[in-house]
Amino acid sequence: MIALTLFIEGRIIQLVYLVIMVVIISYFLNTIKKENLPKIRQIPALDAIPEIVGRATETGRPVHFTLGWTRPEGLRGGNAATILAGLSVLSHLSNIVAEMGAELIVTLGSPDIIPVATEIIQDGYAAAGYMEAFNPDQILFFGTEQFAYISGVLGVIGRENIGSNVMVGPFAGEALMFAEAAAREGAMQLAGTQSVYQTPFFIACCDYFLIGEEVYAAGAYLSKEPRQLGSIRGQDASKILSLITLIIGSLLSILGNNFVLNLLNM
Amino acid sequence: MATLMRREIPLAITLLVGVIVIADYFVSIPAVNQTTNVLTSWGVVISGFAALLGVINVIKHNVGLIREQKKDYYYSVILLIIFVFMTLIGSIFTIKHPIYDFFYFNVFTPLAVTVWGMLAFWIAGAAYRSFRFTGIDSSIMLTCAILVMLRNAPIGAAIWGGFPPMGDWVMSVLNVATNRGITISIAIGVIAIGIRVLLGAERGYLGSSGGEEA
Numbered sequence: 001m002i003a004l005t006l007f008i009e010g011r012i013i014q015l016v017y018l019v020i021m022v023v024i025i026s027y028f029l030n031t032i033k034k035e036n037l038p039k040i041r042q043i044p045a046l047d048a049i050p051e052i053v054g055r056a057t058e059t060g061r062p063v064h065f066t067l068g069w070t071r072p073e074g075l076r077g078g079n080a081a082t083i084l085a086g087l088s089v090l091s092h093l094s095n096i097v098a099e100m101g102a103e104l105i106v107t108l109g110s111p112d113i114i115p116v117a118t119e120i121i122q123d124g125y126a127a128a129g130y131m132e133a134f135n136p137d138q139i140l141f142f143g144t145e146q147f148a149y150i151s152g153v154l155g156v157i158g159r160e161n162i163g164s165n166v167m168v169g170p171f172a173g174e175a176l177m178f179a180e181a182a183a184r185e186g187a188m189q190l191a192g193t194q195s196v197y198q199t200p201f202f203i204a205c206c207d208y209f210l211i212g213e214e215v216y217a218a219g220a221y222l223s224k225e226p227r228q229l230g231s232i233r234g235q236d237a238s239k240i241l242s243l244i245t246l247i248i249g250s251l252l253s254i255l256g257n258n259f260v261l262n263l264l265n266m
Numbered sequence: 267m268a269t270l271m272r273r274e275i276p277l278a279i280t281l282l283v284g285v286i287v288i289a290d291y292f293v294s295i296p297a298v299n300q301t302t303n304v305l306t307s308w309g310v311v312i313s314g315f316a317a318l319l320g321v322i323n324v325i326k327h328n329v330g331l332i333r334e335q336k337k338d339y340y341y342s343v344i345l346l347i348i349f350v351f352m353t354l355i356g357s358i359f360t361i362k363h364p365i366y367d368f369f370y371f372n373v374f375t376p377l378a379v380t381v382w383g384m385l386a387f388w389i390a391g392a393a394y395r396s397f398r399f400t401g402i403d404s405s406i407m408l409t410c411a412i413l414v415m416l417r418n419a420p421i422g423a424a425i426w427g428g429f430p431p432m433g434d435w436v437m438s439v440l441n442v443a444t445n446r447g448i449t450i451s452i453a454i455g456v457i458a459i460g461i462r463v464l465l466g467a468e469r470g471y472l473g474s475s476g477g478e479e480a
Contacts, residue, residue: 005294006294006295008291008292008293014292015292021454025458025462025465026465029462072313074316076306076309076310081455084463084468111316111317111321114320115319137327137330140323141319141320141323141327142324143320145378146378147381155338155341159336159338173382177381177384177385179392183395194455194456196445196449204393204407212448212452213452213455215455217455219468220468227467228467231462234458235458238457239451239454242454
């Protein structure tokens with residue numbers, strides 16, 4: 001009983017669920033090997049990255065990548081997971097850009113991401129064998145204020161006449177502005193965000209888009225590492241568990257029994 | 267030794283810090299709460315140094331544009347002048363001084379609101395381009411958009427009283443159901459990527475030292 005008082009009321013079941021998820025994902029992380037890779041459905045947006053870069057290369061115009069308005073707190077804030085997901089796409093993108101000989105411009109809204117992005121892009125170029133093509137001036141920071149960042153990125157999109165636009169990260173009101181500005185430049189676009197309010201704008205304006213959890217699966221999908229692909233299987237198993245809880249809870253609530261509801265509020 | 271320093275130790279630090287901060291959300295143990303507060307303050311200090319990186323990046327980029335006299339380089343001149351001016355104002359008078367507030371709220375805020383105001387035109391342009399009867403998906407999207415617009419605009423109710431309830435149904439049933447489904451999967455995805463980072467499966471942020479699997 002003393003041990004129970006150490007836990008904050010209303011969050012105990014959340015902790016239990018988190019532990020269950022850790023166990024499930026750890027299990028699949030450690031059991032999936034090269035011999036028994038899980039079948040992951042095709043994500044056309046991620047498969048299209050070479051095509052997107054190729055379009056820019058053919059037209060001689062740069063590829064633009066941005067993470068969205070990552071807020072002043074950047075990797076310290078609540079959007080850290082989405083930022084990391086975007087950086088994993090950047091890692092793959094920079095490798096392909098280097099291989100195809102295209103120019104890459106990366107625009108950022110948080111200063112603490114600058115060294116991380118620099119290292120990731122450098123490694124992408126090095127892995128492709130074109131380290132000499134890397135230029136640190138291709139990473140641009142436009143300030144932590146949302147509209148300073150928006151103005152800077154819109155300026156880059158117009159001034160540099162970008163050929164392709166990749167936007168994966170935590171987007172707010174700037175989503176439509178960037179997508180529409182790039183569409184007017186005739187750029188081919190790939191976009192993904194966790195925000196359900198901005199996803200429709202990306203769907204309306206972009207050629208390829210990632211919806212919801214596809215953003216978080218991007219890194220694992222692109223890396224093709226067995227452990228990361230195993231974590232996607234664990235993610236799906238956790239989703240099934242959530243669905244079962246939802247269905248049982250909904251049915252019981254309809255029948256007037258709030259057991260599941262009360263349990264989840266513990 | 268090099269791999270230990272550049273991969274194993276950062277991964278161990280990530281796991282340790284991550285577990286402590288996550289535990290702080292669930293438990294009410296003073297030692298854990300205080301440790302989390304200290305770690306959070308360290309993060310703020312590191313961000314302060316990172317801000318300096320940002321300032322150098324901005325200055326370097328705009329000086330480069332001016333030196334090469336790229337298109338619209340005069341905007342970079344204006345930016346640097348304002349940057350120096352506001353830095354001096356903030357340093358001499360502090361950021362809580364009325365002079366700083368005057369320039370911030372009477373120059374920057376109206377400009378920000380102006381950019382926000384342009385959003386309506388961006389939406390109109392995107393809607394014009396994307397709302398077309400070119401296939402099943404776009405037709406459904408266009409139909410729902412028309413219903414919602416007629417629900418929100420008074421003219422919808424004036425044309426026919428049935429439009430607002432139909433729009434309400436689209437927003438409160440279709441939209442909410444879809445949003446909740448996506449939100450649940452996003453939440454699980456966030457937890458999954460967090461677990462991958464803490465367990466060392468996702469190592470892209472470490473750069474070349476963390477990229478290869480053991």
